[in-house]
Amino acid sequence: MADVRVETDGAITTIWLERPERRNAVDRAMAGELRAALAEFEADPARRVAVLAGAGGTFCAGFDLTAVGDPDRRPELDPGGGGSGPMGPTRMRLGKPLIAAIAGHAVAGGLELALLADLRVMERDAVLGVFCRRWGVPLIDGGTVRLPRIIGLSRALDLILTGRPVAADEALAIGLADRVVDTGRGVEAARRLAAQIASFPFECVLADRASTYAGLDLPLLEALRAEGAAGVPIVAREGVAGAARFAAGAGRHGGLPAEQAAAAAEPGPPAG
Known part of the structure; x- marks a missing residue:
């Protein structure tokens, strides 16, 4: 039985971790399924934004420690740091937006999966944390790389x-969560957010997203040149038509154009 389930609704893909009896902890087979699901999402131009969620009221408890001693289920561990990462997709560089819908616990490798996402929608009673600290298991799925970039060095350390555990209010305050929603509403809120993003002219979305990530690794002037080189052609392909729609009256006074407002279905600002 597959431990990863994929739902596609138009431009939105929802990828479910479905091993609730183990709190969606990942073993080697499940890691491969998750990596394949994200690769298929990336390869399909009709699928614009993905939501990653866990079944059974929890996101992911990390790698399944009961599998570490089993040669058939233990994680992929490359001494040179290569490979795809024990959790599956954590060494991928995704080209399209991914939103994590966090319920219950996202801890250890589960936190690292959440850090792979561009945005994290967190339910009010959810908990994040580097719980693998307790068992001598290091962060080898991007945690030490992505966490400082998201919340800064001091908080990451x-x-x-x-x-220690991090509750939703603190996660929102430090930028680890982007939105906090009522318990049981995480997937719904993440899908609404995905629909809003998918409704925008999408070449522009992808170019700005890629430029934001690339700029983290480039000197300032080089990053500015790269931003311009990638963005200027899109002005002709999408921006001219968009500007004409605005000039004709769409989206005035800061509102979304009608079709984008309908797609978003009022996701609202982050809740405190």
Whole structure:
């Protein structure tokens, strides 16, 4: 039985971790399924935004530690740091937006999966944390790389060194969560957010997203040139038509154009 399930609704793909009896902890087979699901999403131009969620009221408890001693289920561990990462997709560089819908616990490798996403929608009673600190299992699925980039060095080291739990309100305050929603509403809110993003002229979305990530690794002037080189052609392909629609009256006074407002279905600002 597959441990990863994929739902596609137009431009929105929802990828479910479906091993609730193990709190969606990942073993080698499940890691491969998850990697394949994201690769298929990436390869299909009709699928614009993905939501990653966990079945059974929890996101993911990390790698399944009961599998570590089993040669058939233990994680992929390359001494040179290569391969795809024990959790499956964590060494991928995704080209399209991914949103994590976090319920219950997203801890250890589950937190690292959530860090792979561009945005994290967190339910009010959910918990994040580097819980693998307790068992001598290091962060080898991008945690030490992505966490400082998202919340800054000092806060990242606090979470990494202490392994303490982080509740939703703190996660929102430090930028680890982007939205906090009522318990049981995480997937719904993440899908609404995905629909809003997917409704925008999408070449522009992808170019700005790619430029944002690339700029983290480039000197300032080089990053500015790269932004311009990637963005200027899109002005002709999407921006001219968009400007004409605005000039004709669409989206005035800061509102979304009608079709984008309908797609978003009022996701609203982050809740405190």
